[in-house]
Amino acid sequence: MTKQAINGGEAQTTRVVYLAAFVIALGGLLFGYNATVIAGAILFIKIQFSLSPFLEETVIGASLVGALIGAALGGTLADRFGRRQILFVIAVIFFLGAFASALAPNLVSVAIGRGMVGVAIGMVSVVATLYLAEIAPDRVRGRLIGIYMTANMVGVVCGYLVELAFDTSGNWRWMLGFPAIIAVPFAIGVRALPETPRWCVCNNRLDHARAALRRLHDTHNVEEQMGRIQADVGTQVGSWAGLLRKDVRPALIIGIGLGILQRVTGISIAFFYGPTIFGFAGMETVSLDILAGVGVGMALLVGQFASMLLVDHVGRRPLLLWGYAGMVCGLVPLGLAFATGGESLLIQGMAVGGVMLLAGAWAAGPASVTFLLIAELYPQQIRGPAMSVATMAIWASFLLVTFSFLTIMEKFGPAITFWSYALLAGFALVAVFFGVPETKGKSLEEISSSLKRQN
Incomplete structure (x- = not known):
């Protein structure tokens, strides 16, 4: 093995x-x-x-x-x-x-x-x-x-x-x-x-938890891990009521904030406006919408693959910071390209490069790290409900952006819209720098204990 x-x-x-x-x-x-x-x-x-x-x-x-x-x-x-x-x-x-x-x-x-x-x-x-x-x-x-x-x-x-x-x-x-x-x-x-050992401990299935730990981690010395998990479970109040606890509040705010920022910082441009941007760059084919989607999808895949390789080495915070900085660097020239028109290859290249950078940076940082962090931040007994709340924030924000994006574009024009998203991405960069803790290499129990001490 x-x-x-x-x-x-x-x-x-x-x-x-x-x-x-x-x-x-x-x-x-x-x-x-x-x-x-x-x-x-x-x-x-x-x-x-x-x-x-x-x-x-x-x-x-x-x-x-x-x-x-x-x-x-x-x-x-x-x-x-x-x-x-x-x-x-x-x-x-x-x-x-x-x-x-x-x-x-x-x-x-x-x-x-x-x-x-x-x-x-x-x-x-x-x-x-x-x-x-x-x-x-x-x-x-x-x-x-x-x-x-x-x-x-x-x-x-x-x-x-x-x-x-x-x-x-x-x-x-x-x-x-x-x-x-x-x-x-x-x-x-x-x-x-196997079922997760932490869920088994939380539901008083201790023998199942030990068996799962042995199977997952190939060790007979499971009591230290069991003790750590039991200590975390024993100090928490379960169910949705636990989300209202004062010591849980910082993690909940971080999770919801990350969920909202992940979707309102401009990624909808890549998903919904990509074909128009590729057309602006001179691509005119019957399958333009789908071809543009493939290009955006490849940028997303490259960004996510880079994140997978780096996240346990450089940490969560750096990837979030680099990701939001990259989104700003994609959105600003994208807005400039639409503000100045598409009469030169340079301007057209700025448009296509901007949307590809936007997609890749989002995938490398906010897309992947947000889901990782909301799985790490919460104590065991409220982890399920807390992750539901944070993930609902992601989907609710996605719904809001989906049904408002084209209206905003029509009212203010693409350049102003893109620069507004750049400001939001810049705000996200500052919020992450001051408000998001690093969790690399820490156990789930250490992370929740650390957040409680900071409260």
Whole structure:
């Protein structure tokens, strides 16, 4: 069995831990694919069902509303029934939602299927990182969650590539139904994984916790870890009421703040305005929307891969700071390009380079590190509800930006809009510098204790 050399009583990184990371990564793949593929499928759904703009927004918004509901439910259900059990339920919902979307006989059925997929997306965005954070050895926790987030970005790219493959035929049913195939090995793999030791301790299943620790970390000396986990559990009040505790408040504020800033600092430009920017640069093809999406998706993937490699070496704070600084550096020239017009190759290059830098910097910092931090910051007994609240902030912000972005663009123009987002990214940079703690290499119990002492 492969292990990493460690000091003292730290947990070892075994093949079981990495197997778990790759199984959970299938959930990230489903997340990224389903969140992306609707952008291409809706072009053909709109034609088949003769959709008005309102109905088109309703179909697209169904998954976002579902994600908000799923995020609200995910943490509570994972606390009640266990992380592994809810991950299996998520896989089943992904399968049923994709299957229902592909076979939908009418528009209502499409919206219901997409809503189910959205619920699964919202739940997996909470429970996947929650599971990985609770099984991971402290010094590779960022890398393991980074594997999940990288798979998320791979899913984004796959979504655009599948759209490109079916662009000629317009077969939106295959686009929406493809994830059902991935959901099957995800469900099977989850059933083979152990429950997290921390959840077992929290629910007084101590023998199960010891067995899980031995399986995950390949050691018989588990009592030190058990004692550390039990001490953290024993000092907390469980349930949603625990979120109101004074000693929890700083972590809750940080988590919600990071969630909001992750979505309101301009990434919607890359997702929604990328095709226009590529067109501004002189690209004019029938498949422009999808081709632009592939370019943005590759920038996201490169940024996330870099984050996965660096997060356990340089830390969480530096990646967040570099990420937001990179977003500012992408947004400022992007606004300048639109303010001055596209009459030269230099200006056009600034536009395309700006949106690619924006996407890559977001993926390297805010996208990945935010989900990691909200899985690390909270004490054991309120971790599920607290992560739900922080993740709901992400999805609520995404909804707000989705339904306001084009209106703001129309009212103020692209240049002012981009520069406004640059100011928000600059504010996020300052907020992270002064308000976000470093968690690299610390146990979950050490992180929560440290935040309590700072209160």
